[in-house]
Amino acid sequence: MRAVGTEANSGADCGSTNSDVIAALRLGAGDSINQTGQQMVRRNLNIRPTLMIHPCFRVRVIVNRDLVLGLYSG
Numbered sequence: 001m002r003a004v005g006t007e008a009n010s011g012a013d014c015g016s017t018n019s020d021v022i023a024a025l026r027l028g029a030g031d032s033i034n035q036t037g038q039q040m041v042r043r044n045l046n047i048r049p050t051l052m053i054h055p056c057f058r059v060r061v062i063v064n065r066d067l068v069l070g071l072y073s074g
Contacts (some may be wrong), residue, residue, distance in 0.1 A: 053059055061067075
């Protein structure tokens, strides 16, 4: 990942113009947004599915894989 500051500094030594700075800002911001999105997806993939149903509510469940149910403790 490249930060916005490192992108701006890498072009500063070569006589950068405003367009170089803008390009560095875009690239650095894009990398930061990409990393944040990846972290959010990774975190949400670790959440196990939960189903909560009110008492006496009729439900029909159709599954395409085995369904593992925990022991009922009431």
